[in-house]
Amino acid sequence: MQRIIAGLLAGLIFGVGLVISGMSNPLKVQNFLDVFGNWDPSLAFVMGGAILVALPFFRLARSLPRPFVADDFRMPTVQQIDKRLVFGSAIFGAGWGLIGLCPGPALVSFSLLTPEAIVFVVCMTGGMLLARFLANQAMRRALKES
Amino acid sequence: MTEFTPYASLAGGILIGLSTVILLLANGRIAGISGIYSRLFETGKLANGKSAWVQGEKGWQLAFVVGLLLAPLLLMAGGYEIVQVFTGNLTLMAIAGVLVGFGSVFGSGCTSGHGVCGLSRLSVRSLVATVTFMSVGAIVVFVLRHVVGG
Numbered sequence: 674m675q676r677i678i679a680g681l682l683a684g685l686i687f688g689v690g691l692v693i694s695g696m697s698n699p700l701k702v703q704n705f706l707d708v709f710g711n712w713d714p715s716l717a718f719v720m721g722g723a724i725l726v727a728l729p730f731f732r733l734a735r736s737l738p739r740p741f742v743a744d745d746f747r748m749p750t751v752q753q754i755d756k757r758l759v760f761g762s763a764i765f766g767a768g769w770g771l772i773g774l775c776p777g778p779a780l781v782s783f784s785l786l787t788p789e790a791i792v793f794v795v796c797m798t799g800g801m802l803l804a805r806f807l808a809n810q811a812m813r814r815a816l817k818e819s
Numbered sequence: 820m821t822e823f824t825p826y827a828s829l830a831g832g833i834l835i836g837l838s839t840v841i842l843l844l845a846n847g848r849i850a851g852i853s854g855i856y857s858r859l860f861e862t863g864k865l866a867n868g869k870s871a872w873v874q875g876e877k878g879w880q881l882a883f884v885v886g887l888l889l890a891p892l893l894l895m896a897g898g899y900e901i902v903q904v905f906t907g908n909l910t911l912m913a914i915a916g917v918l919v920g921f922g923s924v925f926g927s928g929c930t931s932g933h934g935v936c937g938l939s940r941l942s943v944r945s946l947v948a949t950v951t952f953m954s955v956g957a958i959v960v961f962v963l964r965h966v967v968g969g
Contacts, residue, residue: 675845676845676846676875676878676879677878677879677882678882679841679842679845679846679879680842680846680878680879680880680881680882680883680886681879681882681883681885681886682838682841682886683838683839683841683842683845683850683883683886684838684882684883684884684885684886684887684889684890685886685887685889685890685893686834686835686837686838686841686886686890687834687835687838687839687850687852687883687886687887687890687931688886688887688888688889688890688891689831689834689890689893689894690830690831690832690833690834690835690837690838691831691835691887691890692831692890692891692894692899692901693827693830693831693834693894694827694828694829694830694831694832694834694835695821695824695827695828695831696831696930697891697901697903698821698902698903698904699903699904699905699906700821700904700905700906701821703906703960703964704820704821706953706956706957706959706960707957707960707961707964708957708961709961709965710960710961710964710965711820713820713821713822713823714823715821715823715824715825715827715828716828717828718825718828718829718832719828719829719831719832719835720832720930720934720935720938721829721832722828722829722830722831722832722833722835722836723832723833723835723836723839723935723939724836724935724938724939725832725833725836726832726833726836726837726839726840727836727839727840727843727935727936727939728939728941730840730843730844730939731843731936731939731940734843734844734847737844739847740843740844740845740846740847741844741845742845742846743845743846743847743848744847745847746843746847747847747848747849748849748940749849749927749937749942749944751927751944752942752943752944753944754943754944754947757925757926757927758926758927758944758947758948758951759926759947759948759951760925760926761921761922761923761924761925761926761927761948762922762926762928762933762947762948762949762951762952762955763922763926763951763952763955764918764921764922764925764926765918765919765921765922765923765925765926765929765952766922766951766952766953766954766955766956766959767918767922767955767956767959768914768915768916768917768918768919768920768922769915769919769930769952769956769959770955770956770957770958770959770960770963771907771911771914771915771918771959771963772905772906772907772911772912772915772916772919773905773906774915774916774919775919775923775929775930775931776852776853776856776919776920776923776929776930776931777852777887777929777930777931779916779919780852780856780884780887780888781887781888781890781891782891782903783888784888784889784890784891784892785891785901785903787903787905788909789905789907789909789912790903792909792912792913792916793912793913793915793916793919794916795916796912796913796914796915796916796917796920797916797917797919797920798856798857798860798920799916799917799920800916800917800918800919800920800921800922800924801853801856801857801860801920801921801923801924802857802860802920803920803921804857804920804921804922804923804924804925805857805858805860805861805924807925808924808925
């Protein structure tokens, strides 16, 4: 139950942060990416502020035996820079630039129930499921071979 | 044009940082939205043979997404005016949605997982991902605004 409450609280605060910061306004995101046009550098402050707060705690977490309400820290273990990472990130960046929404702000927008946000989130979910399906298939194949 | 909002954006960023710290210290997990959200739909057995629902992760993941969805409603209830300007039609929204969904999961993370958490962990992998999606995003906006629309 504590883990669920922590998850809810984290989601709420994250969502409020996305709205207040301007990340949930697609036009603002595109203006941030428009380095050679009417550049609006505001969103650099979002990532900067978030990292400034989070960085020392990720450091601290390494010396903690376990999290407060869960059994273990589960951090990504993969360190390899492969084609999947770069290809996936490039595809994501293309979609992000095209409209100015990434997954978090898209979900926040969904609550406003505009046709744009609904279409985006439905299609985003479809794209995610396709990528998960492909990833799971690749993993199955790898397990079979090993 | 959108107004330069360094203080509001910094404040929002600090809240986002705080949220990742809560998830890290309490649950020991990464606040990567594409990963959390997309895993909600995994109902069957995972490739390792375990059921996705018995690993105790679904509860907080679902709660996190509910929190994200509730946030704008709470802000509006408090009188905050949410500004959203979309620059594309529904077809473009659909295309962008598929690209964002597929790419973020295929590349193992989005702006939150790679951009905030990954960089805070000083992960080189996440740095490569972040530089990639930001550069491609900037190129696409450049083409849209200054080549096609110029």
